[in-house]
Amino acid sequence: MRTLSIARISGIEIRVHVSLIIVVALVTVSVATQPAAFPPDWPDIARFAAGGVLAVLFLLSILVHELAHGIVARRRGLPVRQITLAFFGGVTTIDPAAHGPHDEAAISSSGPIASLLVGLPITAAGFVLDPTQSVIGLTVAVVGIVNVGLGLLNLIPAMPLDGGRLLHAYVWARTGDQKRAGKATAVAGRVIGAIGIGIGLVVSLLGDSLTGVLILLSGWFIMQGSRVTERRLAIEALLSGLRVGEVMERDVTTIGPQLTIDTFAEQLLGQGDRTSVPVMDDGALVGVLGIAQLKRLARKRWPLLRAADIMVSKPALPSLTPDDAAWAGMELLRESGLDGIPVESDGSLLGLLTRRSLVAAIQARAAEQAQTGA
Numbered sequence: 001m002r003t004l005s006i007a008r009i010s011g012i013e014i015r016v017h018v019s020l021i022i023v024v025a026l027v028t029v030s031v032a033t034q035p036a037a038f039p040p041d042w043p044d045i046a047r048f049a050a051g052g053v054l055a056v057l058f059l060l061s062i063l064v065h066e067l068a069h070g071i072v073a074r075r076r077g078l079p080v081r082q083i084t085l086a087f088f089g090g091v092t093t094i095d096p097a098a099h100g101p102h103d104e105a106a107i108s109s110s111g112p113i114a115s116l117l118v119g120l121p122i123t124a125a126g127f128v129l130d131p132t133q134s135v136i137g138l139t140v141a142v143v144g145i146v147n148v149g150l151g152l153l154n155l156i157p158a159m160p161l162d163g164g165r166l167l168h169a170y171v172w173a174r175t176g177d178q179k180r181a182g183k184a185t186a187v188a189g190r191v192i193g194a195i196g197i198g199i200g201l202v203v204s205l206l207g208d209s210l211t212g213v214l215i216l217l218s219g220w221f222i223m224q225g226s227r228v229t230e231r232r233l234a235i236e237a238l239l240s241g242l243r244v245g246e247v248m249e250r251d252v253t254t255i256g257p258q259l260t261i262d263t264f265a266e267q268l269l270g271q272g273d274r275t276s277v278p279v280m281d282d283g284a285l286v287g288v289l290g291i292a293q294l295k296r297l298a299r300k301r302w303p304l305l306r307a308a309d310i311m312v313s314k315p316a317l318p319s320l321t322p323d324d325a326a327w328a329g330m331e332l333l334r335e336s337g338l339d340g341i342p343v344e345s346d347g348s349l350l351g352l353l354t355r356r357s358l359v360a361a362i363q364a365r366a367a368e369q370a371q372t373g374a
Contacts (some may be wrong), residue, residue: 012070013082014063015335024055024090036050040203050139059085059116068114073107082335101173101181105273112151119147128351159229181231189226193219238365239358244329245322247361248343248351251284254280255289257308265294265302272359276354279311285349287311290339312338319344320353326361329353 007014019125028051062085064139126141154162166186171181195217204212239247242358255264257279264277278291289311298308319338320329320343333341340352 005369009067012067012080013146013322014060015082015084017084025061027057028052043133043336046237054139054142057139058146059145061118061147061150064118064147065111065115067155069107072110075105076103076106078103078107084335101169104172105166105169108162108169109121110153111162113293115147115151119144119151120304123148156192156222158226159185160225164189164225164229167198177236178234182229185288186230186233187224189222189229193221193223193226195219196222235330235362238362238369239326239330242326242355242361242365243322244320244324244326245350247326247329248322248353249340249357250351252278252349252352254278254349257281257286257311259307260303261297261305262302262309262338264289264307275353275356276338278340278349279307279313279344280349283288284347285342285344286344288317288338288340288352292337293337303363308346317342321345322350324356326353330358333358 004018005013005015007176028048045212051180063083066085070241072085073080081368089249121144122140124146126137128137128138129137155166159165159168167188168185171184172178174228175181188236192289197216198219200212200214200216200219202212203215206212209263230331253274277286278285279287287308289307293310293312297305318332318338318341320341322343329341333353343353
């Protein structure tokens with residue numbers, strides 16, 4: 001799993017992408033090793049502590065940015081399940097089928113606006129405190145500049161930045177065609193990413209290697225985001241209109257919580273046609289166990305552990321209803337890192353949504369479109 005859950009705010013799960021953890025560590029070290037940023041008599045531990053505080057404030061700046069997206073989305077009646085903090089911002093998980101271009105524009109613009117509203121006065125306060133003469137002034141100024149930079153950077157019209165979503169909303173509103181809007185956004189991302197990589201190479205060759213590498217990485221990040229966007233749009237189009245109840249696996253084998261792992265692995269996963277199974281106790285769903293949990297165990301431990309010992313159980317276990325959009329279900333599968341998500345109605349287990357069932361639905365739709373020439 002590439003994300004870690006760190007908190008829950010107003011029912012929204014807050015997760016951090018592992019790449020951001022690395023960035024936070026780099027910020028801590030970079031700040032602590034700047035001799036001009038601290039009085040000469042400061043010990044190393046104080047420098048690293050100050051760097052850690054600044055890194056945490058950087059993380060909180062991204063959280064404020066993403067919470068703004070979540071708050072605006074909720075005010076527009078859209079469910080927000082999860083926020084994943086990442087480099088350049090993050091991802092606020094909203095059912096993409098639930099909103100139109102005007103909602104998308106409002107939600108996308110809220111993050112940069114929040115960052116600028118927070119960053120501009122904080123930056124001004126930092127310079128009033130004189131960052132060249134005070135560690136506090138320097139910290140305040142840097143936090144303000146980070147927020148302003150986060151707001152401005154996210155206005156670049158390329159996915160997965162907010163500016164890319166704003167461009168998508170604009171083209172969608174003008175043409176009424178979401179697919180066309182997606183293609184326009186992907187093209188813009190490729191062009192801007194290529195320009196960023198080119199500028200980064202030139203700056204590096206001119207002697208400023210650090211700045212050049214940062215610009216180059218930003219361009220690469222944008223190009224990758226563009227490619228991911230194109231793939232996501234293609235898959236989203238194939239799943240359009242489908243509900244979880246239409247693509248889930250209905251005839252699922254269940255196991256009891258006391259079943260030993262060796263029995264479960266050999267009898268169920270050994271057949272190759274199951275990647276995840278529900279764990280039931282007295283007719284009630286208590287968890288799900290899949291390949292992801294088994295891969296973390298040495299085979300010699302299988303006879304010593306039971307399903308209840310390693311299953312993913314509630315409340316950590318997400319669930320879906322048969323009326324949820326299949327695309328939203330796929331996103332939840334991706335975010336959770338699970339092999340299968342239970343589909344329930346009125347407390348009863350109806351089946352499992354798995355990657356295998358989604359792939360089958362996508363392949364069937366693709367074959368159908370190929371036959372009709374769509």
